[in-house]
Amino acid sequence: MSITVFFGFFILGLMFHSALATSTYPAADDATELIVRWRLENARVSRISGVALSISGLVFAWFSAWFATVIHRTGRVQAALVTFAGGLLSALGLLLSGVLQWVAQRPENIAEAPVLHLVHQITFVLGGPMVVISLAPFVAVGGIALMSAKLLPGWLGWTGVVLGVLALGSVVMLLPEEGSLTYLVPLGRFLSLLWLTVTAVVLARHRRRGASRT
Template structure:
C-alpha cells in the first residue's frame, strides 16, 4: 500500500515532460508572428501615411519637431501597432520560457526565468516607447518644443536600446535552453545576436554604433521566427509518435 517514492515519480514526470516538448507547440510561433508583423506594420504604415520616415534622435531639432507637429496620425498608427506588438512579444516570451522549462530536468533552471524576465522587460520598454509617442503629439505637449524633443529621446531610449537588449537577452537564453532540440547553428547565431543587442547600448555614447540597433532588432526577429517555427515542428513530432491527445 506504500506509494512510490516522490523523487522517482518526479524524475519520471520530468523525463516525460522533456520528451514531449511544449504543451502548445504553435504558441511560440504565433507570438513571434504577432510581434514581428505588427512591429514592421507600424513602421511601414506610418512611413506610408507620413510619406517620410520616423525621425532619428540624432537628427536636427527642426526635423523632429516638424514631424511630430504635422504627422500626428502616423505617430498614433505606429504607436498602436507597436503597442500591440509588445503584447505579442510578451506572449512569445512566456511560450519560450514554458518550452525551456519543459525540456529542463532542473526545477531551479535559470534559463526559463531569464527568458521570461528579459522578454517581459523588452515588451515593457517597447510598450512605453509606443505610449510616449501619443503624449508627444498632444496639443498641450506641442506648445513646448523642449518637451517634445525630450519625449522623442525617451521614446528612442526605451524602444531602441531598452527593447533590443531585452529581446537580445531572451534570444541568448533561448539559444542555450533549447540547443538540444534545434539545429546546431541556432545556438551560436542566437549568442551572436545577444552580443550585438548588448553592444547596441553603445549608441548612447556614440552615433556610429547606432547601426547595431536595426541589426540586432531585425535579425533577432528573423531568428525568432525560424526558431519558433522549428520548435513547433519538434513539439508535434514526439506527441504524434506517442499517440498524442
C-alpha cells in the same frame, strides 16, 4: 503563432512611421525643428503607429511566456527565468514606446519644442536600445538552453549566442553624443527577431513530431 502576430503589428507600426508618413521618422538627434514639423504633419500616423507598437509589445510578452515555458519544461528553470525576463523587458520597451507616441502628439508638448524633443528621444531609447539590449539574454540563453536540450540544431543554437552578443554590443551606441552608432540597434533587433522566428518554427515542428509519436 504569437511570433507571427507580433511581426504583423510590429511591421504595421514601422510602416505607418515610414511609408505612410510625409517623410522619414526623425532620428533622436535630429534638429528640434525637424521633429516638431514631422509631428505636426503626421499626428494621425504617429498615433496609429503607437497603437500598433503597443499591441506588438503585448503580443511579444505572450511569445516570451511561451518561449520560456518551452525551456522550463526541459528542466532548465534558471534559463527559463532569464529568457522570460529579457523578453518581458523588450516587450515593455515596445509598449512604452508606443504609448508615448500619444504623449509626443499632445498639442501642449508640441508647443514646447524642448519638451517634445525630450519625449521623442525617450521613445527612441525605449523602443530601440532597451528592446535590443533586453533581447541579448533572451536569444543567447535561450539558444544555449534549447541546444543543450536537443530541441535546436547546434548551428542555430550558436547563432543565437552570437546574436545575443551582437544585441548586447548595441549598448555602445549610447556612448557617442552624436548618435553615430545607432545603426547597431536595427541590426541587432531584426537579426534577433529573425532568429526567434526561425527558432519558433523549429520548436513547433519538433512539438508536432513528438505529438505524432504518442
